[in-house]
Amino acid sequence: MMKVGIIFGGPSREREISFAGGRTVYDNLDKSLFEAVPVFVDSLGNFILLDWQFIYKGTIRDFYPPVEALPESEHGLQIYMESLGELSIEEQDRIIAKAGKRLQPNEFKKHFDFAFLALHGPYGEDGSIQGLLEWYHIPYSGSGILPSAIGIDKAVQKELLKQNGFPTPDYRIIKYGEWSDKQNRRQIFESLVTDLSLPLVLKAPHQGSSIGVSIIKENDFDAFEAGVERSFFTKTIYKSQWLAIGEEKQLMSMKQLVDIREGIGMPVVLEDGQVIYHPEALFNHINHTFSTTATDSITLTNVEHEQQILVEAFIQGKEFSCIVVQDELGEPIALPPTEIVKGSEVFDYRSKYLPGLSRKITPINLPTEQIQSIRKNCSKLFKDFGFNVYARLDGFITESGEIFLNDPNTTSGMLPSSFFFHQAAEIGLNPSQFLTYIIRTSLAERLKTGKDTVRLTRLLQQLDKKIKDEQAHRQEKIRVGVIMGGYSSERHISVESGRNIYEKLSSSVKYEPLPIFLTGSNEAHRLYTIPVNIMLKDNADDIKEKVLYFEQGGKPHPVLAQIIEEAAGITRKYTGRSLQEPQRISYDQLKNLVDVVFIALHGRPGEDGALQAELEKLYIPYNGSGIRSSQITINKYETNEILAKHGVPVAKHAMAMKEDWLQDKEAFYQNIEAAFPYPFIAKPADDGCSSAVKKIKNRKELEAFTTLMFREMEELDTECARTLSLGFKEEFPNKAGFLIETLISRNGAKHFLEITGGLLTRYSPDGTVDYEVFEASEALAEGEVLSLEEKFLAGEGQNITPARYAQDPERRQKISDKVKEDLRRVAQILNIEGYARIDAFVRVLENDEVETIIIEVNSLPGMTPATCIFHQTAINGYKPYDFIDRILSYGIERTRMKAEI
Incomplete structure (x- = not known):
């Protein structure tokens, strides 16, 4: 069996997404074809054969550096390895030993036959790791050294785009040396506004995941200066502002400042050249400097700041992202471009990786000719830049139809919700199959270099034989219906859970999962079998929209139909089947389709016993608790009552009912205030996932919470939402009652x-x-x-x-x-x-x-990858x-x- 070393983590600012992507690859590699070997790269560039348990930590900082290596931090500030200062090799080895075993590159061959690169940003996408692996004769995934070096540098890309005849927004470069002279700054801003006009787009040229990106819309020098500093990863802290916010907000500000995605990260260098490694030391330095000297500002710069930043003219148009893959003849096939409908101006880190905050519409909502024009341009760029295996190309299309491609990436985020899997699903490949495709195509690509041809040919032949054998034995697996979706405020998280269960099972040797989407109402559940491309839509609402479209006689988009035909060779090889349309099914039909059901729903229905009752009638096995237990635990009030009767400590609790509120609002509020002193907790009695759980601190917040919970309309009252500080797209259920609990404290x-x-x-x-x-x-x-x-x-x-x-x-x-x-x-x-x-x-x-x-x-707890x-x-x-x-x-x-x- 081929051993695949998954290389993830790394020194870049995108290391957390790389870490999560490495976990996705580790879990989704087909277990009948590959043995996964986790190789974690720490932020100092050490390769570590990681103990597999650590892959399932939520973040790198949860396990590395290990607790034993952490210095005292009065304020509990979290750190990465680089904040431990200059460490000797022996000190590093002691830390590494707590997480796994140090691997030297010359030992790679002993542990794996192929390297799957899930690294992002500098060192991972820039040709560095690719060159190292070539030196040691290890085949790896994706593009080679030169296209990777091009793919990381946004400034170099601009010149190449121009040379190859691609339209690109006008741009300028700001060099760090020029910017350091503060006298120049206003003149730089004015000349940029004159040359490029507003808005201006500022970019850190070697970063991904929209890190270091700002859009300057107004003629506002202060906003421009802050944006440029953000792109250079430098920050000026002003004494007057710092002292005005108080210690609690100073700490929050410090956490944002040292965050590697939103802030400048650590270590930082001061204007006098002193390097500070730990955020606690930085916090103390700022306070000490401002309290003992007349200094009115402190400028901090990350030790790995950008040397130049890119300033682009703003393009008004639809934003898209397109994955391009190679067929077996080496020809590019552009998958259907996805339109990104953002909730905020920038498609930022949170929008990219948290389900429900942005929408991905595939294919982009345009006339067929324009979609094909985007695909043609993407395929041409893939060839012109010498990319191999796959790439992700982003761009804009203006109202007049002009296409601007920017930020070509030789790799892509590999979270389950990423474009990478989303678009591959449109030709019928599930994540496990797409990863197999990448490994097989990458092997064939490395073979073209003329290095190690005998060994690579043998690896390729063995893999092809195993792929054929696996398809022959698919019928022998246990069929699992994975039910996801629902109609509660937890439906998006349910889809994330369901997809994760599907993906874990689809890469197994024992189970064959079938995705099933549930919608409808408490009175009538509607079940649909859904193909993988619909399962991987952005969220539950997108899935429902697609399911209803096909139920009403809709046909696949003509562009999708063409791409499926173009990619038929790939799909046939890796799936052995064609893409199906969604089908409405009854519970009786479900019994014939599956041997067992995994309920991946949260809240109602799913956790309330209703679905369990339907399955038990037909003796369909399912996961989780039985009918009666589910009926109790769905209701937090009833759960509290039963546990209290058995002497189990619970918070003091009561239900607040809509009928009482409608009858006499003032009496309603007074009764609550008499029984529960502020602050207390208010939440729905039968929703989970932190849905509408709020700490109520005063009468105004109680009135806002009650008004929203008992509202007649679907829309949220904006004043109430503001009072409760509801986040963007935060859902708030509509109920006939809610639960009040005392705030549990240290006591x-x-x-x-x-x-x-x-x-x-x-x-x-x-x-x-x-x-x-x-x-x-x-x-x-x-x-x-x-x-x-x-x-x-x-x-x-x-x-x-x-x-x-x-x-x-x-x-x-x-x-x-x-x-x-x-x-x-x-x-x-x-x-x-x-x-x-x-x-x-x-x-x-x-x-x-x-x-x-x-x-x-x-x-039925959440089963998302990060839970x-x-x-x-x-x-x-x-x-x-x-x-x-x-x-x-x-x-x-x-x-x-x-x-x-």
């Missing part, structure tokens, strides 16, 4: 933390249910409650697993065992089955007595696929036992 405890703990069940030999409770994760919220991003977006938030109950390992374990026992008891009281996630607060008192206060129980349940299962030796396999096996066994009764 004199020595240690106080919020945790989330997962569990798994199995049958013991006597047929009783055994509970395996995992080490809980400690959840750290940036704001007042854990946000959607912190729970589900790769690289956001921080979950520390296992939770830090105490510094001493023995005491920590003792406390952990008590918490796990408390969670087990909750699961037994509620008759939880399969798996679940229980959220709680833990108070550790002076005598190490432990109090576990339950917040909520999720019978912390996978960090917990990894500690117990389960990769995500193993965990999912156990969940399904339990469901199958439960149904078999019921059928025998």
Whole structure:
């Protein structure tokens, strides 16, 4: 079996997306064809054969550098490896040993036959790693050295675009040396406005993921100066502003400043040449300087700042992204270009990687001739720039039809929601199959270099044989219907969970997944089998729109039909089948299509027992708890009531009902205020995923929350939304009642933390249910409650697993065992089955007595790639696929036992 070294992480500012992309590749490589070998690159450029458990951490900083290597940080500021200062090789080796084993490049061949590059930005996309691998005779994915070097440098690309006859917006370069002389700055701005007109687009030329990009719309020198500093990764802090904001906001400002995506990162160099490595030292330096000297500003510059930045004229038009792939003859095929409909001016990091914040429309909404014109231009650029295997080309098309291509990338983000998989699905390739295509095509491309031809030919022949064999045995797998979507405010996260389950199963040797989309209402569920291209649409609403389009007799877009025909050779080789249209099915038909169901829904329906009841009628096995247990845990109020009766600590709670509010609003508010002093928590009783969970601090916020929750219209009152600081596109459900709980606080405890703990069940030999409770994760919220991003977006938030109950390992374990026992008891009281996630607060008192206060129980917890349940299962030796396999096996066994009764 071919060993594939997945190289991910790296020194660049995009390392978190690379880390999450590496995990996607690790999980999605076809297990019947490849053995995945994780090779993590730290920010100093060390190659580490990573212990696989660490792949399932939420962010790099959750495990590296390890806790033992971290210096004291009074304010708990998180760091990457580069903030530890100048380390000797011995010191680095001690740190590396905690995460895995150091790999020298000359050892690569011992560990893997092929390198899959999931690195981004400098060192990963610029030809550096490609050159290193060629030196050591390791075939690798994607483009070779020269096209990679071109693909990383936006300034060089501009010249090449011009030379090859591609229209490109007019541009200028600002050199760092010129900018450093502050006398020049206003003149630079004025000449740019004269030459290029407003708006101006500022870009850091060697970064991706929209890092260091700003758009200057107004004739505003201050905004321009701030934007240029952002692109150079330099920042001036002014004394008057710093002292005016107070310590709490200074700390928030510091976290943003040292963030590698939004800020300038660390280490930084001061104007006198002094280098500061740790954010805590920087924080102290700023405060000390401003309190002891007359200095009115401090300028900080990242040690790896850009030497020049690109300033472009703004293009008004539709923005698109197009993946180009090679067929087996080496000819480019442009996949359907995707239109990016942004929520903000810039398609920024959050918009790119959090589902639901932007929309991807494929193909772009244009006449067929214009779509084909975009594809033709993209294919030409792919050839002219000498790209190989695949590339991602971005651009704009103006109202007059002029096409501007910019930022050609030799690699692409590899999160499940990325263009990379989204467009490949349009020719019928699921993520596992697309990765196989890339490896096979890359091998063939490396063969063309004339190096190592005998070995590469053998690898290619062996892979082709295995691909054929796998297709021959597809019918022998267990068929799993993965039900996703729904109609609650959690539908987008449900789709993310469902896709993740589908992808883990589609790369397995045991299961054949079938994606099923559920929509409709509580009164009537509507089920549809959906093809992979519809499953990988941007979010649940996009999927629903497509499903209804085909149900009403819609036909595939003519461009898609043509691309499917052009790519038929690729699709046939890797899937053995053609793309199907969505089909409405009944529960009876579902029984004939699948052997078992994985419910990937959250909230209602799915977690409320209704779907379970339909499946049990037909003896279709499913994951998770049974009907009655689901009916209880969906309702946080009822869960609280039952647990309280059994003596389990829960927050003081009450339901606030719409009918009481309509009857007498003032009495409604006064009754709540009399029972629950501010601040308290208000939330829906039957929604999860942090949906509308708010800390209510005063009457104005209570009125706003109530008005939104009990509104008659679908639209949100803008004043109420502003009062509650609702985020962009933050959904707010409409209910007949909501839950109020006391705010759980430290209450004199020595240690106080919020945790989330997962569990798994199995049958013991006597047929009783055994509970395996995992080490809980400690959840750290940036704001007042854990946000959607912190729970589900790769690289956001921080979950520390296992939770830090105490510094001493023995005491920590003792406390952990008590918490796990408390969670087990909750699961037994509620008759939880399969798996679940229980959220709680833990108070550790002076005598190490432990109090576990339950917040909520999720019978179908989120299963997105970044969710912390996978960090917990990894500690117990389960990769995500193993965990999912156990969940399904339990469901199958439960149904078999019921059928025998």
